Structure formats: structure tokens, C-alpha cells
Amino acid sequence: MINNKVLSIILGGGQGSRLYPLTATRSKPAVPIAGKYRLVDIPISNCINSDIKRMFVLTQFNSASLNRHIKNTYHFSFFSSAFVDVLAAEQTPGNEGWFQGTADAVRQSMHHFLSHDFEYALILSGDQLYQMDFNEMIDAHIKAKAKISIATIPVNAKDATSFGILKTDDKNVITSFIEKPDASLLPEWTSTVSPEMESQGKNHLASMGIYIFNRDLLVELMSNPDTNDFGKEIIPQSIAKHKTLSYQFEGYWTDIGNIDSFFEANLGLTDDIPKFNLYDKDQSVYTRARILPTSKISGTALDRTVIAEGCIVHAAKIEKSVIGIRSRIGKETTIINTYMMGCDSYESLEEIESNKINILMGIGERCFIKNTIIDKNIRIGDDVRINGGKHLENKETDTYVIKDGIVVIKKGAVIPNGFVI
Numbered sequence: 001m002i003n004n005k006v007l008s009i010i011l012g013g014g015q016g017s018r019l020y021p022l023t024a025t026r027s028k029p030a031v032p033i034a035g036k037y038r039l040v041d042i043p044i045s046n047c048i049n050s051d052i053k054r055m056f057v058l059t060q061f062n063s064a065s066l067n068r069h070i071k072n073t074y075h076f077s078f079f080s081s082a083f084v085d086v087l088a089a090e091q092t093p094g095n096e097g098w099f100q101g102t103a104d105a106v107r108q109s110m111h112h113f114l115s116h117d118f119e120y121a122l123i124l125s126g127d128q129l130y131q132m133d134f135n136e137m138i139d140a141h142i143k144a145k146a147k148i149s150i151a152t153i154p155v156n157a158k159d160a161t162s163f164g165i166l167k168t169d170d171k172n173v174i175t176s177f178i179e180k181p182d183a184s185l186l187p188e189w190t191s192t193v194s195p196e197m198e199s200q201g202k203n204h205l206a207s208m209g210i211y212i213f214n215r216d217l218l219v220e221l222m223s224n225p226d227t228n229d230f231g232k233e234i235i236p237q238s239i240a241k242h243k244t245l246s247y248q249f250e251g252y253w254t255d256i257g258n259i260d261s262f263f264e265a266n267l268g269l270t271d272d273i274p275k276f277n278l279y280d281k282d283q284s285v286y287t288r289a290r291i292l293p294t295s296k297i298s299g300t301a302l303d304r305t306v307i308a309e310g311c312i313v314h315a316a317k318i319e320k321s322v323i324g325i326r327s328r329i330g331k332e333t334t335i336i337n338t339y340m341m342g343c344d345s346y347e348s349l350e351e352i353e354s355n356k357i358n359i360l361m362g363i364g365e366r367c368f369i370k371n372t373i374i375d376k377n378i379r380i381g382d383d384v385r386i387n388g389g390k391h392l393e394n395k396e397t398d399t400y401v402i403k404d405g406i407v408v409i410k411k412g413a414v415i416p417n418g419f420v421i
């Protein structure tokens with residue numbers, strides 16, 4: 001079995017603020033997605049489904065919610081060598097703290113990896129939505145006697161400028177690579193793709209930021225302290241010296257590293273046939289088993305809506321929305337195009353009585369909420385109107401942020417009765 005020779009390294013996020021304010025008080029891997037999961041569950045589940053069970057998650061800071069989630073979710077047998085370990089940037093006499101980039105994150109954590117027996121390092125991004133059997137990629141890597149492999153996917157010209165773009169020879173060996181090329185350069189960076197991809201205008205081959213490195217080569221490359229990033233430095237500098245294979249992936253894959261793509265990917269789960277299939281028994285997505293009661297819904301017209309466990313819903317209408325665990329939604333409220341993350345706990349009657357805020361956790365009565373992400377543990381009063389959309393300008397207040405027309409209500413925010421956005 002080859003997968004016991006693989007160690008997985010999940011890049012959990014830099015200092016970047018592309019998912020702010022969702023990352024204001026938690027590290028990126030802990031951001032809740034799809035009503036009941038966390039971002040980190042995606043790469044971890046792909047590893048488990050591929051029988052790769054030794055994983056490190058590299059993160060800038062050790063958030064309590066990430067540690068709690070990993071500790072409460074991934075229990076492996078006492079006799080198994082499987083583990084998921086979170087490694088946060090450490091301040092040591094030799095460095096000031098933060099990882100300076102993806103390669104620096106791996107470099108600073110090398111001493112943790114090297115105490116394990118492995119031949120191949122599988123490096124994964126922490127902010128992508130996809131289901132992939134890594135064994136096929138590992139097999140292709142070994143068969144080609146490659147030193148590095150990169151998972152690749154055809155993309156159109158509009159997307160190509162956000163990715164590493166590459167060209168290969170007829171044996172899928174990468175011959176040239178450019179990180180996030182300027183649009184004017186794209187005509188020189190096309191590849192031969194399948195007729196189906198060609199018909200969709202997807203004739204640029206993009207790196208998915210998923211890499212396999214042979215252990216010895218990774219050790220060698222990480223000994224150069226001048227390179228901090230895989231896409232900008234390590235990959236472009238390596239392809240001429242070390243055989244680098246392109247492993248073309250055919251399935252659904254999307255980057256969810258910013259508010260806009262995160263919002264779209266979550267709402268995409270409400271499609272009749274979602275591109276990301278949470279109902280596939282062979283590709284389960286794992287998360288914490290919370291032992292919550294079923295959801296209780298009264299008098300609500302539901303359309304293309306996903307509702308997690310433990311909710312109490314009296315809304316008038318919910319359309320194209322994802323409603324997360326333990327959400328409470330009051331009477332005559334309408335919710336459209338919205339991702340509500342839910343709550344970490346229920347309020348007890350004593351808590352409600354002693355609560356001076358006077359607004360219950362969840363969403364009150366007669367509210368209208370559209371094009372909004374509602375972070376965890378919020379209190380939205382009665383008669384609140386939040387109408388997100390392109391007509392709104394980017395803005396930040398104590399309780400919400402508007403980014404490209406999407407309103408994001410901050411974690412734990414209290415929105416008073418009658419408030420309008």
C-alpha cells in the first residue's frame with residue numbers, strides 16, 4: 001500500500017485577509033462551511049477517503065475553535081498511526097513568528113515532518129472545495145518517476161490570471177510555469193485540452209496548488225531560506241531541474257479563498273444537482289458528530305434550501321439559502337440567497353431571562369434578509385431589513401462588513417430591532 005508512504009501537509013492560511021471578517025477571531029481552517037462543516041474538513045476528508053491518514057494542518061495562529069474542532073472530530077484508533085496535528089507559526093529565537101508564505105510555512109515545520117517515516121509529501125490548500133482520490137495522482141507520480149507533481153485543471157482566460165499557469169510536453173511533464181500571468185500574456189499560455197473543455201473556452205492549464213514532492217527533494221528545496229512561496233518561487237525554479245508532472249483533474253474544483261467565491265460555493269450547495277456532492281457515499285465529508293436534535297420547521301415555504309440539524313424555524317419563506325446548525329428564525333421572516341452559519345450552543349431559559357440584550361440568539365420576526373453571510377452566534381432583532389447587493393458600497397462597521405455587495409454579519413453581532421442595511 002503506497003498511501004502509508006505519504007504524509008499530508010495542509011496549508012491552512014496566511015496573514016491574508018481575503019476571508020475577513022470570517023477570519024477575525026478564528027483561523028481560516030476553522031471557518032464554517034455548508035451549514036455544519038469547517039473548511040479544514042474538506043482536505044482532511046479527501047485524505048481519509050484516499051486512505052492517507054497522517055496529516056498536519058499549518059496555520060498562522062492556533063485558534064481555539066480549530067483545536068476544539070480537530071480534537072472533537074478526528075478520533076483514530078489507539079492502535080492506528082493516523083493523526084491530524086495542527087502546527088501554528090511559532091516564535092523561536094531564529095524567527096519572529098508568522099509564516100512568510102506557503103513554502104516558509106512548510107520550511108518552519110520541517111522538523112515536525114521529518115520525525116515521521118514518509119517518501120512523498122502531499123501538500124494541499126486549505127481553502128478549496130473538491131473531492132479527489134489522491135491515490136490516482138500518487139500512482140501517476142510514481143509511474144512517471146517524477147520528483148514533483150502538480151494537480152492541474154483547465155480554466156478560462158478570465159480565471160487564468162488568478163492561478164499558476166503551465167505548459168506540458170506530450171507526456172504531461174511540465175515544461176514552463178508562470179504564476180498569475182498578466183492577461184496580455186495569456187495567448188502564449190494555452191494548452192491542448194479535451195474538446196469539452198475547449199468548447200467552454202478552458203484552454204489554459206492551471207495549477208490547483210496541490211503538490212506531491214519526493215521527500216529528499218523537499219528537504220533539499222526547503223534548505224534554501226530565500227524562497228518563501230511555492231507558486232512564485234519553488235515551482236518556477238524547479239521545473240527545469242526536477243521532473244515535474246502535471247496530473248490533470250477532471251472533477252469539480254473551486255477555490256473558496258475570498259468572500260465572493262466562498263459565498264457562491266456555499267449557495268451552490270442548494271442547486272438541484274450541486275457540483276460539490278455531499279451525498280456521495282464513497283466520498284463522505286467528515287465533520288464533528290454533534291448529537292443534535294432534528295430541525296423543527298413550522299409554516300415556512302422552503303425552496304432550494306439546505307437546513308442543518310438542531311434548527312427551530314418559523315420563517316415565512318427561505319429561498320436559495322444554507323441554514324447552519326442550531327439556527328433559530330422567527331415568524332414572518334423572509335431569507336433569500338443567504339448563508340446563515342448557526343449557533344455554537346442553545347440559550348437556556350435562565351440565560352434568556354438574565355440576558356440584558358433582550359434579543360434572542362438567531363433571527364427575529366418580520367425580518368427580510370438577502371445576499372448575506374451571517375456568522376455564528378448572532379442576535380438579529382425584529383423587523384430588521386438587510387438587502388445585500390451590488391447597489392451597496394464596501395464598508396465596515398462594528399457589526400458588519402460589506403464586500404462586493406455581500407453583507408457579512410460579524411460573529412456574535414447584535415443587530416437591534418428595525419435596523420436597516
Ligand code: ADQ
Nearest residue numbers: 011012013014099101105125126127163164207208209231
Ligand atoms: P494562491 O491561492 O494565491 O495560489 P496562496 O495565497 O499562497 O496561493 O495560498 C495557497 C494556500 O496556502 C491557501 O490554502 C492559503 O490559505 C495557504 N497559505 C497561504 N499562505 C500561508 C502561510 N503563510 N501559512 C500557511 N498557509 C498559507 C496558489 C498557487 C497557484 C495556484 C493556486 C490554486 O500559488 O499557483 O494556481 O494556489 O488555488
